[in-house]
Structures are given as structure tokens and as C-alpha cells.
Amino acid sequence: MDLAPDAFARDCASRVVLDRIGDRWTVLIVVALSDGALRFSQLRSKIEGITPKVLTQTLRALERDGLVTRTVFAEVPPRVEYELTDLGRDLLAPIDAIRVWAEDHAARIVANRERHDG
Template identity: 90%
Template sequence: MDLPPDAFARECASRVVLDRIGDRWTVLIVVALADGAIRFSQLRSRIEGITPKVLTQTLRALERDGVVTRTVFAEVPPRVEYELTELGRDLLAPIDAIRIWAEQHAARIVANRGRYDVAADRLRARS
């Protein structure tokens, strides 16, 4: 008997999907591919701080999941481009909404962390 999807259930396949989507590099790669096909070096330049190894690993995982396609052009040197699939484009709206929310609230969250850390330090100092 197949059970309906339930991300709170330990064995639900949606947890694997949430793990992929929750990865910070996945979010940035999907958003970077929003405007269409792009080369590896362009992606690496666009996403500051990502290493070539991590970019390659994440792109392979996204390709495996069917979110990204990889196209190799028979040129010298070979040209490789990455692009969102229909599934990837469908993922773009919720991911972009999270990105926008993060950008709009980052300063507030950083300030909250600072206040929390100061209060926690004071409590530790009293102990």
C-alpha cells in the first residue's frame, strides 16, 4: 500500500528532495540558471565562494535529479552549458521567493543574532 507523501515521515522520499533543495549551493545555482543556459566558468564567477569541486558535485546531483541539463557542444575546446529543466524552472519560483525573503531580512536576523549572543555571553559570565 502506497502512503501519501509526508515530509515528516522518516521513510518519505520527499526528505531526499528537501535535503537537495535545502543545500545552499542548490539554491544559488538554480537562481543563477534562471535566465537560461550558462557555462561552468560563468556559474563559478556568479556564485562567489563556491569551489569548482563543490560546483561540479552539486551540478551532477541536480542533473541526476532532473533539475538541470548538461549539454556538451562538439567544439574545440568543448563547450559545456547547464540549464534548468522544466522541473528546475518549476522549482525556481519557491526558491527565488526564499532568496528574496533572505535578502530582505538578513540585516534583521544578523542583528537578532548579535543581541542573542551578547545576552548568552552575559549569562555564561554570571555562571
């Protein structure tokens, strides 16, 4: 029996991982946390267009998957910081490669869309 991961197989766990990584907010949150821990409000300011509800849901999912840690500091008012785990930092290189590719090719893709739709 072959138990090697196969993202094309319906029951392969790697599909769940690809769904997480493929979420647009996940990518932005991981990149936003690449320089170190941030508070919720700092993340929200850094990632334009994300709603508090979606940021909360995505952070919880990333924490559940072991990509982000949430640290609560016993202060008044309480301070909460989010930071990438080692696993989350391992994700930075592939995400950064995709980000660079997207930035390098965005103009061509926009032009292709305009030509196609025009």
C-alpha cells in the same frame, strides 16, 4: 494504506528532495541559471565562494535529479552548458520567495544574532 507524501516520515522520498533543495549551493545554482544556460566558468564566477569540486558535485546531483541538463557541444575545445529543466524552472518560484524573504529580513536576523551573542 495511506501513501500520501509526508516529509516527517523517515522513509518518505520527499526528504531526499528537501535535502537537495536545502543545500545552499543548489539554491544559488538554480537562481544563477534562471536567466538561461551558463558554462561552468560562468557559474563559478557568478557564485562567489564555491569551489570547482563542489560546483561539479552539485551540478551532477542536480542533473541526476532532473533539475539541470548538461549539454556538450562538439567544438574544440569542447563547450559544456548547464540549463534548468522544466522541473528546475518549477523550483524557481519557491526559491525566489525564500530569497526575497531572506533579503527583506537579513538585517533583523543579523541584529538578533548580535544581540543574542553580545
